[in-house]
Amino acid sequence: MANEVLKKGGEVGSEVSGETRSSxxxxxxxxxKAWRASASGVREGGSPAVPIVLVHGFAQQASTWDDxxxxxxxxxxxxxxxxxxxxGAGACSAGGDPAKRSDFFDLRFQARALLAFCxxxxxxxxxxxxxVGYSMGGRVALQAACLAADDLRGGDQFGRISLRSSAAFAPCDRTGRLDVAGVGQRDTAATSAGDAVRMSAAVPFSALVLESAGLGPVxxxxxxxxxxxxxAWAARVxxxxxxxxxxxxxxLPLFESQRNLDDDQRERLRAGRLANDTESLALSFERAGAHAMPSQGESIRALCELAAKGIPVSYLAGELDAKYCKVASTLQxxxxxxxxxCVVPAAGHSIHLExxxxxxAILEEVVESCTPKPAAP
Known part of the structure; x- marks a missing residue:
C-alpha cells in the first residue's frame, strides 16, 4: 500500500528502516515515512490490520517512531x-522559504493536511x-478531530454555529464541570446508511490516540x-x-526522564532536533503553539462527540510526567x-521512546479493536 499512498520523496530504505516519501x-x-507490515505478522484469516498514522512532536521527525x-x-x-x-524530509513548500509562506505552519492548515493524508x-x-499524535503532533491531531467533529455537526442547526468557547456549547454545573451527559454514549443512529456515509467523509480515522498532548487553553x-x-520562545530560537x-x-523538567534513555537513543534524539532550521521552529511556536488550539472545553466536547459516534478516543500520559497526568485526570x-x-508506569513525556x-502493546489493542473481522466461511 505504501507505494500507492505516497509520492517518492527521497531514498527508499529497507522495510526495517522505513521508506522516506512525501505528501x-x-x-x-x-x-x-512508511513502515511495511511484516509478512510474519499477517492476521489469522489473511485480513490486514488497520494502518496507523503517527504524528511526531516539536523539533522531531518521523524517525522518532522507528522503534x-x-x-x-x-x-x-x-x-x-x-x-x-x-x-523532517518535507520542504516548507514545493520550493519555498518558511518566512514567505508562514501560513503553512498554521495549526488548522496542518490539521487539514493531516485529515487529507488520512x-x-x-x-x-x-x-x-x-x-496517533504525540505532544505537538497530538495538538495537530486534536485540531483535526475538532474539525472532523465540526463536519459531523454539518447539516443541523447546532452544526452551523462555529464553536468558539466551551461556555457557549458545554453548559457547566455549579462545580464548573462540563455537562457532557450522554455525549459518551454510543449513538446507534450513526449506523444508518446516511450517517455512515457522512461519518466516512468527515472522520477519516478509525480511532484517535493522543500521547502527552494538551487540550487547549481553559x-x-x-x-x-x-x-x-x-x-518569547520563537524570539529565543x-x-x-x-x-x-x-x-x-x-x-526542561518535562524531558528529565529522557536522561534514562541509552546513549544511542539520546544521540539520535539530539541529532534529530539539530536537523531543524531556525525559522521553521520559530514559526511552529507562533502559528501552531498551544495558544492556537481550540479551547479545552471545545476539545473535550469534540472528543466526546467522536466517541459517541463510535470513534474510540484514548489519552496516554507517562507516570513521571506530572503535567500531563493532570491533563489525563481532567479529561477522564x-x-x-x-x-x-491511561497512565503508563515508569514513563515520562515521551512514552513511545521510553x-x-x-x-x-496499547496501540496493538486499539488496532485490534478497529480491524474488521474476516467474514465467516
Missing amino acids: DFEGMRFGV TARLLADAGAECFGFELAGH RVVARDAGVAPVL DDAAREALRERNF RDEGVSAFMDWWAG SESQGAISC RPEAFG
Whole structure:
C-alpha cells in the first residue's frame, strides 16, 4: 500500500528502516515515512490490520517512531509517520522559504493536511487508519478531530454555529464541570446508511490516540499567557540559533526522564532536533503553539462527540510526567469516562521512546479493536 499512498520523496530504505516519501497538500510538501507490515505478522484469516498514522512532536521527525513502528509492523500493521510543516524530509513548500509562506505552519492548515493524508491512506487500505499524535503532533491531531467533529455537526442547526468557547456549547454545573451527559454514549443512529456515509467523509480515522498532548487553553487569559510564552520562545530560537536553543530545550523538567534513555537513543534524539532550521521552529511556536488550539472545553466536547459516534478516543500520559497526568485526570473527569485515559508506569513525556513495548502493546489493542473481522466461511 505504501507505494500507492505516497509520492517518492527521497531514498527508499529497507522495510526495517522505513521508506522516506512525501505528501503534497495545497503547495506544502509534508515528509512521510512508511513502515511495511511484516509478512510474519499477517492476521489469522489473511485480513490486514488497520494502518496507523503517527504524528511526531516539536523539533522531531518521523524517525522518532522507528522503534514503535517496527513493533507494530511485526504485528502486521502498516505504519506511516507524518511529518509536520518545516520538520523532517518535507520542504516548507514545493520550493519555498518558511518566512514567505508562514501560513503553512498554521495549526488548522496542518490539521487539514493531516485529515487529507488520512483520507488517502483510508482510500488505499479500504479502512480508515488509527491516528496517533504525540505532544505537538497530538495538538495537530486534536485540531483535526475538532474539525472532523465540526463536519459531523454539518447539516443541523447546532452544526452551523462555529464553536468558539466551551461556555457557549458545554453548559457547566455549579462545580464548573462540563455537562457532557450522554455525549459518551454510543449513538446507534450513526449506523444508518446516511450517517455512515457522512461519518466516512468527515472522520477519516478509525480511532484517535493522543500521547502527552494538551487540550487547549481553559480561558482567554490562559490563551494570552500561552501566546506570550510561545512568541518569547520563537524570539529565543531566532536569537540563539538551533543548537543553543535545543540545549536549553532538552534541559526542561518535562524531558528529565529522557536522561534514562541509552546513549544511542539520546544521540539520535539530539541529532534529530539539530536537523531543524531556525525559522521553521520559530514559526511552529507562533502559528501552531498551544495558544492556537481550540479551547479545552471545545476539545473535550469534540472528543466526546467522536466517541459517541463510535470513534474510540484514548489519552496516554507517562507516570513521571506530572503535567500531563493532570491533563489525563481532567479529561477522564470531564468526559465522564467517555474517553479512555491511561497512565503508563515508569514513563515520562515521551512514552513511545521510553517504553516502546508498552506503548506498542496499547496501540496493538486499539488496532485490534478497529480491524474488521474476516467474514465467516
